[in-house]
Amino acid sequence: MDGVVTAVFFTLVVGGGLFLFFLWGRKYSKAKLAPGWNDPPMSSECAHQKYDLYHCLLKEHKEGLCPVRAFWWKGQHLVSVCGLKSYKDTENLYNRPLSFFGNDRLHGMRAILNINDSLWLDRKSRIHQCVRGDNLTSFYPVFVALSHEVVKRWATMEKVEIVSEMYKFFMKAIVTTLFGNIFEDDKGIEELVRLYDNCKVKEEAKYGSDGNTSTSHEDLDFEQDLKALQDIMKKMLNSRRNSRSDLRFPLMDELLEADYDEDEIISHLIAFLGGYHTATFYTAWLFHYLSTHSEVQVKLAAEIEKNISNDTRLKRYIQTSSSYLRQVLDEALRLSGTAPFSAHYSPNDLIVDGYHIPANTPIIQALGVTLHSSEVWDHPSQFDPDRFAPDGRHAKRGRQFRPFGVSCTRRCPASHLVYHLVSTLLSVLLHHHTVLPDGICENVKEKTRLTTAPAEALYIKIKPRQI
Numbered sequence: 495m496d497g498v499v500t501a502v503f504f505t506l507v508v509g510g511g512l513f514l515f516f517l518w519g520r521k522y523s524k525a526k527l528a529p530g531w532n533d534p535p536m537s538s539e540c541a542h543q544k545y546d547l548y549h550c551l552l553k554e555h556k557e558g559l560c561p562v563r564a565f566w567w568k569g570q571h572l573v574s575v576c577g578l579k580s581y582k583d584t585e586n587l588y589n590r591p592l593s594f595f596g597n598d599r600l601h602g603m604r605a606i607l608n609i610n611d612s613l614w615l616d617r618k619s620r621i622h623q624c625v626r627g628d629n630l631t632s633f634y635p636v637f638v639a640l641s642h643e644v645v646k647r648w649a650t651m652e653k654v655e656i657v658s659e660m661y662k663f664f665m666k667a668i669v670t671t672l673f674g675n676i677f678e679d680d681k682g683i684e685e686l687v688r689l690y691d692n693c694k695v696k697e698e699a700k701y702g703s704d705g706n707t708s709t710s711h712e713d714l715d716f717e718q719d720l721k722a723l724q725d726i727m728k729k730m731l732n733s734r735r736n737s738r739s740d741l742r743f744p745l746m747d748e749l750l751e752a753d754y755d756e757d758e759i760i761s762h763l764i765a766f767l768g769g770y771h772t773a774t775f776y777t778a779w780l781f782h783y784l785s786t787h788s789e790v791q792v793k794l795a796a797e798i799e800k801n802i803s804n805d806t807r808l809k810r811y812i813q814t815s816s817s818y819l820r821q822v823l824d825e826a827l828r829l830s831g832t833a834p835f836s837a838h839y840s841p842n843d844l845i846v847d848g849y850h851i852p853a854n855t856p857i858i859q860a861l862g863v864t865l866h867s868s869e870v871w872d873h874p875s876q877f878d879p880d881r882f883a884p885d886g887r888h889a890k891r892g893r894q895f896r897p898f899g900v901s902c903t904r905r906c907p908a909s910h911l912v913y914h915l916v917s918t919l920l921s922v923l924l925h926h927h928t929v930l931p932d933g934i935c936e937n938v939k940e941k942t943r944l945t946t947a948p949a950e951a952l953y954i955k956i957k958p959r960q961i
């Protein structure tokens with residue numbers, strides 16, 4: 495009798511298991527592969543790298559009309575997504591397809607942005623919170639001091655070249671708040687900008703759209719600049735190890751307390767340092783839009799005027815997400831599309847917006863395509879902060895507005911830092927000044943790689959505001 499019960503039991507368990515497996519398999523076999531999946535490798539213009547990736551994405555997605563596309567890029571089979579449903583279906587992914595980004599010599603393959611799975615989850619739990627919550631709030635006095643410093647300098651300048659100025663501003667803000675600034679004057683900050691920028695330019699040339707074009711001479715230059723950058727990081731690390739100061743520098747302190755080895759710490763530090771690049775391009779576009787839209791400045795200055803009367807008020811103002819200031823910042827994020835895509839993969843097969851995506855396929859989230867799609871936004875090429883007004887269609891921002899990434903767990907850790915810092919700078923600047931363009935006002939060309947930067951130098955000038 496016992497034998498019969500056992501046999502029935504096993505039949506049910508095995509049969510049930512097989513049935514579930516059959517259903518699971520049917521789910522994937524029923525779903526279609528993404529449009530373009532079966533196209534031969536060299537069939538599309540993107541496979542020939544006629545465009546940068548962002549312009550390929552625009553083309554493949556038909557400027558937003560086609561939400562899921564498969565295509566070949568640099569010999570890899572990719573799926574790219576840009577719609578509401580496809581963002582929802584991919585927002586829990588967090589692993590990054592490292593083969594897609596290539597060997598990252600600048601930050602190192604142990605940096606937070608280049609690790610996956612349980613190692614990333616572990617590092618993330620320590621590192622991401624360094625730029626959020628109470629840590630972020632504690633940076634406020636530094637943000638105010640740096641903003642005043644910049645505005646004072648700009649007031650003495652005939653014209654301001656915005657990218658080089660913002661490079662220094664963000665680099666100094668990151669180093670001073672997160673690492674502990676060891677420099678006696680700004681020359682050290684300028685040197686960091688020079689070294690990181692040189693390395694970045696050479697790295698992009700090496701892995702850029704034209705393939706591996708760097709010469710051994712350029713490789714040597716890269717190695718020298720990288721070594722100098724790492725040496726400065728080591729000095730900062732040692733200075734903090736030997737310091738008795740009570741001040742807290744969240745990222746440096748967290749990494750030291752975790753007791754990671756020196757190479758790993760330096761990789762994470764350089765990864766955060768690199769945020770100055772993206773933040774600079776974003777603010778370059780922001781200043782460009784502001785300088786060419788005086789009506790937005792007038793409205794913004796009036797709001798700032800009401801909120802800058804004392805420190806507590808200003809602090810609350812820069813933290814609120816329901817202000818006109820935030821609408822302006824978000825509209826600049828949308829229109830500039832500074833980070834035009836993010837990329838993830840699933841270790842298992844996945845259904846995205848009804849399409850079957852095989853395990854381990856790189857999935858591009860085409861953030862820039864969605865931010866510029868006429869399916870989503872009215873007059874998408876216009877700078878119009880009112881589209882985010884509290885009673886407007888986009889008041890809640892929603893899934894289609896994801897300038898810092900779609901992933902719930904791995905979107906940019908520094909998004910709030912960017913909002914707080916740029917809000918402080920604009921509040922201090924527009925309190926007494928007006929921003930005017932100097933030079934090109936229209937049709938500024940863009941250079942798109944991992945970020946969307948102005949392709950030409952942008953200048954502004956600031957003038958005392960007439961009250």
Ligand code: HEM
Binds near residue numbers: 772833835904909911
């Ligand atoms: C306007 C400015 C910025 C934009 C638009 C931006 C956007 C992004 C995006 C789209 C990602 C990828 C998210 C994903 O994979 O899903 C990312 C990652 C990241 N960003 Fe930012 N970012 C900005 C500024 C910064 C700054 C100032 C810092 C540093 C202080 C920073 C640090 C990082 C780091 C460390 C990662 C990788 C996180 C990880 O892999 O765990 N970003 N950012």
